[in-house]
Amino acid sequence: MTDRISRREAVQLVSAMLGGVTLVGGEALWRAPARAMPALRQPGGWTPAQVALLDEAAETILPRTATPGAKDAHCGTFIALMVTDTYEAGHQRIFRRGLVELDAAARAAHGSRFVELTPPQRLALVERFDREAFQFMRGRPADEPPHWFRMLKELTLLGFFTSEVGMTQALRYVESAGRFDPCVPYAPGDRDWAAHA
Amino acid sequence: MPVPRPTSALTTTYDAIVVGSGISGGWAAKELTEAGLRVLMLERGRNVEHVKDYVNATKGTWEYPHRGGRTQQMIADYPVLQRDYPLNEKNLDWWVKDAEHPYTEVRRFDWYRGYHVGGRSLTWGRQSYRLSDLDFEANDKDGIGVDWPIRYADLAPWYDKVERFAGISGSREGLAQLPDGQFQPAMPLNCAESHVAERLASRFGGERRVIPGRTANLTRPLPGRGACQSRNACWLGCPFGAYFSTQSSTLPAAMATGRLTLKPWSIVTEVLYDADRKRATGVRVLDALTRQTTDYTARVVFLCASALNSTWLLMRSATDVWPGGLGSSSEALGRNLMDHHFRCGARGTLEGFDDKTVYGRRPTGTYVPRFRNLPGGEKRPYLRGFGYQGGAGRSNWARGIAELGVGAAFKDLMTTPGGWGAGWMGFGEMLPDPSNRVSLDDAKRDAWGLPVLKIDCGIGENERLMRQDMMNDMAEMLNAAGLKHVQTYDLGYAPGMGIHEMGTARMGRDRRTSVLNAHNQVWDAPNVFVTDGACMTSAGCQNPSLTYMALTARAADHAVRELKRRNL
Numbered sequence: 001m002t003d004r005i006s007r008r009e010a011v012q013l014v015s016a017m018l019g020g021v022t023l024v025g026g027e028a029l030w031r032a033p034a035r036a037m038p039a040l041r042q043p044g045g046w047t048p049a050q051v052a053l054l055d056e057a058a059e060t061i062l063p064r065t066a067t068p069g070a071k072d073a074h075c076g077t078f079i080a081l082m083v084t085d086t087y088e089a090g091h092q093r094i095f096r097r098g099l100v101e102l103d104a105a106a107r108a109a110h111g112s113r114f115v116e117l118t119p120p121q122r123l124a125l126v127e128r129f130d131r132e133a134f135q136f137m138r139g140r141p142a143d144e145p146p147h148w149f150r151m152l153k154e155l156t157l158l159g160f161f162t163s164e165v166g167m168t169q170a171l172r173y174v175e176s177a178g179r180f181d182p183c184v185p186y187a188p189g190d191r192d193w194a195a196h197a
Numbered sequence: 198m199p200v201p202r203p204t205s206a207l208t209t210t211y212d213a214i215v216v217g218s219g220i221s222g223g224w225a226a227k228e229l230t231e232a233g234l235r236v237l238m239l240e241r242g243r244n245v246e247h248v249k250d251y252v253n254a255t256k257g258t259w260e261y262p263h264r265g266g267r268t269q270q271m272i273a274d275y276p277v278l279q280r281d282y283p284l285n286e287k288n289l290d291w292w293v294k295d296a297e298h299p300y301t302e303v304r305r306f307d308w309y310r311g312y313h314v315g316g317r318s319l320t321w322g323r324q325s326y327r328l329s330d331l332d333f334e335a336n337d338k339d340g341i342g343v344d345w346p347i348r349y350a351d352l353a354p355w356y357d358k359v360e361r362f363a364g365i366s367g368s369r370e371g372l373a374q375l376p377d378g379q380f381q382p383a384m385p386l387n388c389a390e391s392h393v394a395e396r397l398a399s400r401f402g403g404e405r406r407v408i409p410g411r412t413a414n415l416t417r418p419l420p421g422r423g424a425c426q427s428r429n430a431c432w433l434g435c436p437f438g439a440y441f442s443t444q445s446s447t448l449p450a451a452m453a454t455g456r457l458t459l460k461p462w463s464i465v466t467e468v469l470y471d472a473d474r475k476r477a478t479g480v481r482v483l484d485a486l487t488r489q490t491t492d493y494t495a496r497v498v499f500l501c502a503s504a505l506n507s508t509w510l511l512m513r514s515a516t517d518v519w520p521g522g523l524g525s526s527s528e529a530l531g532r533n534l535m536d537h538h539f540r541c542g543a544r545g546t547l548e549g550f551d552d553k554t555v556y557g558r559r560p561t562g563t564y565v566p567r568f569r570n571l572p573g574g575e576k577r578p579y580l581r582g583f584g585y586q587g588g589a590g591r592s593n594w595a596r597g598i599a600e601l602g603v604g605a606a607f608k609d610l611m612t613t614p615g616g617w618g619a620g621w622m623g624f625g626e627m628l629p630d631p632s633n634r635v636s637l638d639d640a641k642r643d644a645w646g647l648p649v650l651k652i653d654c655g656i657g658e659n660e661r662l663m664r665q666d667m668m669n670d671m672a673e674m675l676n677a678a679g680l681k682h683v684q685t686y687d688l689g690y691a692p693g694m695g696i697h698e699m700g701t702a703r704m705g706r707d708r709r710t711s712v713l714n715a716h717n718q719v720w721d722a723p724n725v726f727v728t729d730g731a732c733m734t735s736a737g738c739q740n741p742s743l744t745y746m747a748l749t750a751r752a753a754d755h756a757v758r759e760l761k762r763r764n765l
Contacts (some may be wrong), residue, residue: 062608069608078264085268126603134601154598157611161594162264164257170612171594175255177427177557183388186554192593192614195258196430196558 043081073163098148167194219316222501223447228753242312247444251434303653307693326739342629346715355747367411383409389589396678410561413441427557470515504730533629537695541687543671544620545680562588579662587621623667699733
């Protein structure tokens with residue numbers, strides 16, 4: 001059985017499991033999935049180059065492996081949107097300064113912009129900032145803003161693991177599980193089940 | 198040009214009027230229509246049709262621009278709602294915009310409201326627990342507030358009735374402080390929770406135990422409703438009708454009688470009162486869309502507008518007779534506002550279950566019934582007690598945010614579940630205190646010209662002392678169960694965060710010290726019934742909605758009997 005089934009199929013499956021019960025308003029359920037997928041929202045205030053930098057930084061954190069990676073999930077666009085729409089002004093400034101710092105570090109180490117580096121060069125830089133942010137966050141007073149790389153890493157993980165490819169391919173997703181089994185075997189490497197709402 | 202209305206809406210005379218369409222209002226409409234009355238149910242907000250209007254119920258998280266999160270614009274638009282989890286992108290339409298519905302906070306009070314057909318029955322947490330005589334006798338024994346005018350035996354048959362109809366899943370435990378009910382099969386504990394439950398049983402001998410959450414989610418189908426599909430997306434509305442809401446349960450039953458008229462967009466500005474007959478004659482309704490005013494008459498009026506809104510409405514009614522409003526003759530009106538204080542407890546990690554996981558998303562956690570200050574037990578330095586809600590689960594990708602790691606191996610690791618953790622959070626009883634009160638703020642009017650509600654409420658020493666036990670007792674239990682890295686926490690609490698507003702029009706035995714009698718009738722207008730959280734004389738520590746259902750069904754039965762006896 002494949003892990004990916006359409007919403008309509010999921011609803012049909014679980015309806016079958018209901019044993020023919022007549023659902024109040026059941027007809028409307030069949031119409032609901034006809035809704036169109038919204039286009040990826042484009043944030044204002046970001047240049048294509050900045051979004052490309054976000055994409056490559058996110059892909060370095062969560063690269064494509066046997067499953068899709070951050071770029072497949074359009075993490076760059078998502079991160080830019082989240083910073084613009086959900087971050088307070090002070091955090092936005094810290095985040096944007098961080099991207100400048102990332103490129104500056106790339107130039108200092110290799111004389112090129114981050115997006116021009118090889119994947120191993122990118123990884124080395126990102127690992128350095130990951131360690132720096134990790135240390136910073138450990139000693140940080142509670143009222144101080146987070147390190148910019150912590151922001152980037154959080155938005156990358158959020159953007160990827162709540163994206164369609166992240167939830168349905170990197171993780172396992174069933175819209176309606178149909179039953180709750182409180183104890184099933186787990187083998188190392190088995191992918192996690194994605195949440196719903 | 199006036200908006201054309203359906204013919205039936207031209208009728209202004211009914212047998213009964215129900216104000217509000219949430220958990221209590223839905224039950225009032227169902228019981229009264231099934232008893233043969235022609236009922237008008239009024240809702241101040243818009244209609245929400247079952248299934249059809251659950252527009253986000255089957256959406257993937259990726260279909261929301263911010264994946265369900267909150268934007269700075271949302272935070273600005275919802276200054277109250279943003280104080281806790283309810284502000285989110287997925288069911289934003291089911292919470293009121295604070296700016297459109299202002300109130301005054303003398304002390305901080307988080308009032309999270311849902312103004313639409315179904316009210317908060319669409320978004321509630323579904324935990325359903327009975328009160329017991331430990332609760333009904335508490336005020337009398339402690340000399341706090343006033344005595345409840347009823348005992349458990351008065352309410353038990355009504356709990357039976359509402360549980361059977363609503364569909365409550367749970368386990369029978371034989372606990373005096375948390376009576377068993379008419380349960381559907383329980384949603385089981387997972388392996389880690391079962392392990393904790395077994396360890397607690399051997400350490401505490403059944404005195405402290407972990408039981409499945411008693412929840413208004415079906416594990417067996419009921420007529421017109423399917424069993425839970427383990428989606429755990431309840432608060433988006435359930436396409437299967439698998440949790441109790443007005444839409445899934447009471448409204449279809451009331452509609453099936455052919456005797457219910459439901460009118461959304463109907464703001465009740467006052468209960469109309471006949472001082473000579475000492476009875477309400479009906480209600481005045483302001484149409485929220487046309488701003489036209491219409492008087493509706495009925496022989497009985499049920500106020501089910503949610504605790505603070507029902508009291509607010511009483512305060513605006515019959516002011517020519519009582520300046521403080523209908524029910525204010527005792528001075529109890531508006532006082533003894535309560536909630537459940539929570540957001541503190543303990544958590545830890547659990548080893549030995551890495552080869553186990555769960556399938557499906559269970560829409561409930563587990564419960565630890567009250568074990569403090571029980572009869573014959575040790576007396577704690579505070580009155581009353583608390584229960585716990587929580588459970589065990591494996592961590593997900595979010596654990597990676599704070600961990601060190603980037604790159605391919607890190608990513609693949611984050612696609613797999615992390616270790617097991619477990620934690621329970623206390624839900625504590627808040628004592629009735631007359632200084633915790635609501636009143637009218639005549640200096641501020643809302644968009645409809647009504648003086649807004651002023652709320653002045655805080656927790657006291659009893660609650661603060663209880664919170665110490667809420668943390669330390671759970672830490673002791675988790676240590677006894679063999680958990681590692683056990684930590685207590687207190688996330689901070691402000692009244693209202695429990696979304697269990699109770700009191701301000703309490704039931705009592707004496708018209709001089711209470712607003713309502715033993716059948717939820719206003720002492721000064723016996724054909725006005727208040728059956729939502731406003732009526733609560735004390736809070737217990739159990740989630741209260743099931744008790745509102747039972748009290749409403751009982752009051753409706755009394756109203757019908759009294760109508761037949763021509764007493765109303």
